[in-house]
Amino acid sequence: MELSNMCKNISDSLTLAISAKASKLKAEGRDVIGFGAGEPDFDTPEYIKDAARKALAEGITKYTPVSGLSQLKEVVVEKFEEDNGLVYKPDQIIVSSGAKHSLFNTFQVLLNPGDEVLIPVPYWVSYPEIVKMAGGKPVFVETGEDMKIKPDMLEKHITGQTKVLILNSPGNPTGAVYNREELIQIADIVLKNNIIV
Numbered sequence: 001m002e003l004s005n006m007c008k009n010i011s012d013s014l015t016l017a018i019s020a021k022a023s024k025l026k027a028e029g030r031d032v033i034g035f036g037a038g039e040p041d042f043d044t045p046e047y048i049k050d051a052a053r054k055a056l057a058e059g060i061t062k063y064t065p066v067s068g069l070s071q072l073k074e075v076v077v078e079k080f081e082e083d084n085g086l087v088y089k090p091d092q093i094i095v096s097s098g099a100k101h102s103l104f105n106t107f108q109v110l111l112n113p114g115d116e117v118l119i120p121v122p123y124w125v126s127y128p129e130i131v132k133m134a135g136g137k138p139v140f141v142e143t144g145e146d147m148k149i150k151p152d153m154l155e156k157h158i159t160g161q162t163k164v165l166i167l168n169s170p171g172n173p174t175g176a177v178y179n180r181e182e183l184i185q186i187a188d189i190v191l192k193n194n195i196i197v
Helices: 014-027 046-057 070-084 099-110 126-133 151-157 180-192
Strands: 116-121 137-142 162-165
Touching: 099 126, 099 162, 116 126, 126 137, 137 151, 151 180
Parallel strands: 116 137, 116 162
Antiparallel strands: none
16 A cells, blocks of 8 residues: 655654553563653543543533533633633634644645644644644744744744744743743734734
8 A cells, every 4th residue: 555645754753652662661671751642641530530431421422513512611711810811702712633633624724735834843743743734835944942942033933924833832842931021022024924823
């Protein structure tokens, strides 16, 4: 069976390679802290397992609305307000199976062949591959010692093909957090250049 050209151009997952190496070393008796897959080192709490079993027993096993169950979205809204002081409405919330899934879907919708996506360095290893799968071109933007994009570096990488900027705060994988002034400077640049963040 011949794979698509797109699939042939996607690199192996470095995350899974790192996780496999850590597992191999652990199996050999080495004391290892894994920095691959972002999985907790504890089991799923019992109350979550109990809720899943209850849902299965009650037949709550059907397709959900595309953007997520309304009850779940309401709980997410409450969580953001209570824990983060952020106010949203349920229709502003989308529930997915994770950030990579959301980025994949987003890039499939936004990108045409050759559209550029600005990715701050260091970056999460999946970002360039997800961009390539959507026909886009990853463009890597160096960051300062604080691991944050500087306005001049951002502007230097913008071309007529630039369509999207990936911006994490806290950064993934660095944990760097942009302050309000830094975000305003970035916002001014992306608005002036009609770039999606």
